[in-house]
Amino acid sequence: MLMLRLMRRTLFLLSYLLSGCTAPPSAAIQSFGHDAGKEWSKTVELKRQSDLHHYADVTINGRVVRFVVDTGATTIALTGDDARALGFSWHADEVIPVGRSADNSIVEGKRIALKHVTLGHLEGWDMRAVILPDMEGSSLLGQNFMGRASS
Secondary structure (H helix, E strand, C coil), X not given: CCEEEEEECCCCCHHHHHHCCCCCCXXXXXXXXXXXXXXXXXXXXXXXXXXXXXXXEEEECCEEEEEEECCCCCCEEEEHHHHHHCCCCCCHHHCEEEEECCCCCEEEEEEEEEEEXXXXXXXXXXXXXXXXXXXXXXXXXXXXXXXXXXX
């Protein structure tokens, strides 16, 4: 049986602490595994963009969505626009409290499952996610993908 676990290199390097919130030039999501006595490791490297964020083009159920890699997000969070582009829909009565934001305010959305999520050679099946209809900007690639993806 193939045993996998995904490890991520922290985005808060010494340069971050010394330079006052300057993001590192790149971040890596690395998978390690053991199969039939052989150890292996594969990495997906993401370059820091000019806005100091790390972005990833992630394929969800066969369609590409641009994400911000968010190590503070517990789960994958889709904007309303990205969710609609993926074929999801919702009604106002389906939007419920799904968590709390960094400022401790209640976040409302709809819980869903994503059948297949891939980033490079890393993939996850039946991934939990939330649709945040009022979220602006980019969807968030959360820890549940970074912690469960395999190659």
